[in-house]
Amino acid sequence: MTSFGELALRPELQHVLDALGYEEPTPIQSESIPPLLGGRDVVGQAATGTGKTAAFALPLLQRLEAGGAAPQALVLVPTRELAIQVAEAIHRYGRELGARVLAVYGGQPITRQIRALEHGVDVVVATPGRAIDHITRRTVDFGQLRTVVLDEADEMLDMGFAEDIEAIMEAVPAERQTVLFSATLPKRIDGLVRRYLTDPVRVLIRTEQSTDDTARVRQVAYLVPRQHKANALGRLLDIESATAAVVFCRTREEVDSLGEALAARGYRADALHGGMTQDQRDRVMTKVRNRTTEVLVATDVAARGLDIDHLTHVVNYDLPNAPDSYVHRIGRVGRAGREGTAITLVEPRQHRLLKSIEKATRNKISVETLPTVADLRARRLELTRSALAETLREADREDAHEQYRVVVDTLTDDYDLMEVALAAVKLAHEAGQGDPDDDVADIPQVRPSADGDQDRVAPHGGGGGGKSRPRSGPTTTIFVSLGHAAKVRPQDLVGAIANETSLSGRQIGAIEITHKFSTVEIPTDAEAEVIAALQATMIKGRKARVERYKPPAERGYKPKRGRP
Template identity: 65%
Template sequence: MTTDAPAEQIGFADLRLRPELLRALAGLGYEEPTPIQREAIPPLLDGRDLLGQAATGTGKTAAFALPVLQRISQDGGGAEPSALVLVPTRELAMQASEAIHRYGRDLGTRVLPVYGGQPIGRQLRALERGVDVVVATPGRALDHIGRGTLRLDSLETLVLDEADEMLDMGFAEDIDAILEGTPADRQTVLFSATMPARIDAMARRHLRGPVRIQIEREKPAPGETPKVRQSAYVVARAQKPAALGRVLDVESPEATIVFCRTRDQVDQLTETLNGRGYRAEALHGGMGQEQRDRVMGRVRGGTADLLVATDVAARGLDIEQLTHVVNYDVPSAPESYVHRIGRVGRAGREGVAITLAEPREHRMLKAIERTTRRQIRVEKVPTVADLRARRLELTRAALQESIVEDDLDRFRVVVETLTDEFDVMDVALAAVKLAHEAGGAAVDEEEIPEVAPRGGRGDREGRGAPGRGPRGTRAPAEGMTRLFIGAGRSAGIRPQDLVGAIAGESRLSGRDIGSIEIADRFSLVEVPASAVDEVIRALRGTTLKGRKPIVRRERDRAG
């Protein structure tokens, strides 16, 4: 079957997936399956072999991973792997392994990436303990099979992802050797971006009556080569709203979509942006059609220049004047990124794609770069000086346009009168100053702290200093309790103020304090559950910015 046009609107719940998988998908922001997922998941759940032609960025990983996880969860995990996924490169192995781990988190699925360049001892220990899914490059998989450390006697599903690329890299013999050593009744899944004769021959040798699926990537119309400038900024979560505003001020977009993962995040960010003077509108699945129409009317009419939306809510929207797409978080799947940035850079115009990445998300950008085959430049958040320079440039451009296009003769008498008393340069400077200030040129004087990308869990970002970010509506970390403090940004509260007060008045140190969220009128701080009462007493006995705030355990917030 070939899929070119959108199929009927169905959700993941319609695909017979387990509740644990549906929860994981919802938590990752997946609201509707992509075409490859709609077509592939049902036959794979039925145990059929599958031959799929689909390019990178179409959602292949979830298409094969979800049925694999469902099958493991029903049969129960054993000491030997139930599924083996072969991929051409270590980057793809890491990417697919991370994705499968996220999807199967609630099922406790054991996933192991196996590739060259990684200490083999760690792989050996994990295989000895037992794994459910192995994601491997063919050479390293064959190495483990030869050692007897990767046993495939219990294998139920074998996936060949990016099969054409594996053949191009010379893995044909390795793949054949691996396939020959697997049970004859296994389920085999083969995905390839192209279908040359050798892929078809491999499918005939190793697949049994496969379902054939072909997914076409959406193509631009003739002459409409997308041109998208892609960049990213690594910022702490607590600084994201300020960083977004700073970047938007420097970019001066005509119209922007800011993508968020959840409805709650959309509502919170829209409120924050409007409170900072931007004209932002929210769009998500919790809104009725009449509400959506009003929002889009304001965006298309130019009375709003920022649309904050979830992926599903923004699906199918056509905004002619759209120039910028912002990923408020790094998308959890590279295909989501591809779909988002495809909204700009059409009809020969240049578009801009901006991603705000937390330090721990920096490595996820590499997976996206491989998917898009384009570099994402990691840039520094504009400084106060950068913003001042940009706003002066906008004032200069506005004055230049006025000089060229406007009829200025009626103001000549004012200039001539003033130059009788003042130097003409002084008159011009005063006029520029007034024009600059009339353009709303007030600058936020607070610099946004620069943070370094983070590779591992142990590299904690500032231990509660300004780099610590909020958890939004997520549950507190294990062993932690979230406190509500009745003072926030409007009172001048900063993360370091809260850390200093807690560390100075209790037995906790800065490293004991968890994530911090600062809103306009309140703050939320995570502290060890064992020290909650002590911290509450300590904060109630001190002052923050000259006042004694309300301090209590956080109550559940309505979504």
């Protein structure tokens, strides 16, 4: 399919597409829309930003009979932001059909949503939790649904919505068209496909197609010790002169603290994460779209589905554990032919993970030396020079600076003209750029060691330091309430501990994984730190109960011996 005109869409839809300037469908649209129009179930995989919304929205609107008594289509999405975005897109495509579209999500008064449902809705776009609320309250009738769409299915499973999805699918008609779209198709998606889709057409837009745009993205990484990452980020943003940047962090707490640190440094920075109220999130996104926020610090989940037209930089403040997540993040600056920069801050122990991402994505990520204070000062002087040059060009065109000539004339009676110019440049520089006084204590430079297992740390311009040594002394075994049933592997536990605590992988001892739980041996003096960190993070997309391990007799069951 080379044009939307080949689809024989309803005139109202085709007119809207023409008005929006849509001509050639994207690969996911070209492969998915024809079978969907033919009534087939479809499983589609394509990266974020490749046009999945139109791929399922146009076929469901083609079948829509607007003005009915009950919804005819349900779209399930993982986040509130994505619910709003998808609802707006469907409303835009279906405006000439009179399609009534409602976004249903948590954080908004449910009474407002109930009133809208009572007045009549054709398409409901919902997060799973709020959809369950309405089903339980019997404030929505899904008995006449013709189409159910699971959008970003992998993300919904990662967020723990599996049981909610099952309950929703049991509440919808058995005779329906079911569509599943996802950026990735891990094995756990197969269960959903087998249970809820009938002989689906599978559409796979391979990485080479879906990530073509990343070829226009400059990808660079810096090895930075964890305690220096905030200062390193500020220095890189200064050097890069980013117009708009999204900085990805792993946790809500880190998003908040980093946002505050950047604001204190003078950046117009805001935070975005799932712990904020909807009003707070809406205010942040309004500021981003109005370009009054230049740095958005966000978690992956909160930023899912966001598209910022003027974005120039993406920063992986925390390196994602999965190559697909890396591709999704950096693809935000490579859309629609735009160029951009992707910066990754890599902690010393993550150097191998960076190499695995390079291998999986077939992208070369250049590991560069962190700019020094001297580099930063030189960059700021260059910005001052550029600003003055622009001012001089304006003066040539408009003679706008003639009123200041009297100041120069009087000063040159007592001072050399060059001295006057230097003093003026100094004032302009201090007013516009200043000096990086917060960077006087330089950030250590990290160099990978020869064996690639540990890394050497040295100050800029200095020699190498010694390797970090594993802790010695007594050990403690901790209990983690996830095992083979949750598809937990030893590397998942090692990664969670190494990424969230001061321990390295080599300091973690024996790991045993049973069907229901796991045990991990760690240094005794790190027990409190590890337990607190694991309780606050997700392992394989799930929260775990973590505590000191008790003997088998006290628990009532016995762990299997030996490594899995």
